[in-house]
Amino acid sequence: MNGYNEKSHYDDEPEPGSFVRAFDAFPKSKPQYVTRTSGGGKWTVVMTVVSCILLWSELARWWRGEETHTFAVEKGVSHSMQINLDIVVKMKCKDLHVNVQDAAGDRILAASRLQEDPTNWGQWVDAKGVHRLGRDSQGRVVTGSGWHDEGFGEEHVHDIVAMGRKKARWAKTPRLWGAEADSCRIYGSLDLNKVQGDFHITARGHGYAEAGQHLDHSAFNFSHVISELSFGPYYPSLVNPLDRTINIADAHFYKFQYFMSVVPTIYSVHRGSGSAPAERTIFTNQYAVTEQSKEISERFVPGLFFKYDIEPIMLHIEERRDGFLTFAVKVINILSGVVVACHWGFTLSEWLREVIGRRRRTQSEGVIGAKSDYDD
Secondary structure (H helix, E strand, O other), rough: HHHHHHHHOOOOOOOOOOOOOOHHHOOOOOOHHHHOOHHHHHHHHHHHHHHHHHHHOOOOOHHHEEEEEEEEOOOOOOOEEEEEEEEEEOOOHHHEEEEEEEEOOOOOHHOOHHHHHEOOHHHHHHHHHHEEEEEEEOOOOOOOOEOOOEOOOOHHHHHHHHHHHOOOOOOOOOOOOOOOOOEEEEEEEEEEEEOOEEEEEEEEOOOOOOOOOOOOOOHOOOOOOEEEEEEOOOOOOOOOOOOEEOOOOOOOOOEEEEEEEEEEEEEEEEEEEOOOEEEEEEEEEEEEEEEEEEEEEOOOOEEEEEEEOOOEEEEEEEEEEEEEHHHHHHEEEEEHHHHHHHHHHHHHHHHOOOOOOOHHHHHHHHHHHHHHHOOO
């Protein structure tokens, strides 16, 4: 009777009226026919760990997106370019001349277009993050690799684009509060010809044959702090090579030269694959810089000289990130693959264990058979 009931329980038919259940394509085992083994438990743990690792890796890759760097000859004709600077020189404002001379032969009296504020040197030289060019704020040499505050290597494109959307505003000059105004802060933006040029800061009466008295040489001190030097639209949050750098003049006649190669750059962020239009884009310029600073004789002109050259190429840095639906499909594929692989691993391990068990049983039976022959 019990056997009959068990068989009828095994061959259950779909309940009347359950039309959908009759099309169930996924076979299921009765609980009384399922055996739990230690091997299955181990493979389940392995499957869970591997699934978590792959899921986290795919999530991190999707969050970062994929960056592509494309170089191309700059298309179109542009005539002007904006330069943004914020420099503190350890000399009084009335003793400085700021000029621009470009390859087109135009000379711009930049001092008339920039803001000059008297300030104190101590308010800038001890500011947080100020460092020498090529070194960090702790004085260590910057190699361009390793872990930084914003991540490993450079910032991600979506971070750069997000920072570029912040409102552009020049910081206010700190109040003196009774301190001596021994320095000059020069800051603002200039529209220049988009050609090779030379932006320089020299002492009054030196550098150009102009009317007026020459400044006494003992007043020369071209030590300076560069808080901002960029080309193109002003994005205060974007970090450039010369930002927050300091250089000290060891003598009155000292010449600081910075040679910069400017590359027009486009940052764009896309969502989805294919030819989807960019969600956010900013146009700016990057530059590489080298420095040559040395003490000179009185026959030469001391000061700060920024020589810039515009490269005829454009760099397009593009970040693409899959849509959420695409990401979900990839996650499902990964998890399905892990389940199938672990199932095969479990099946093979059980088969191997069964084969080894058979051999051991065969060897044991052979020993018993030898004993039986001995009894005969």
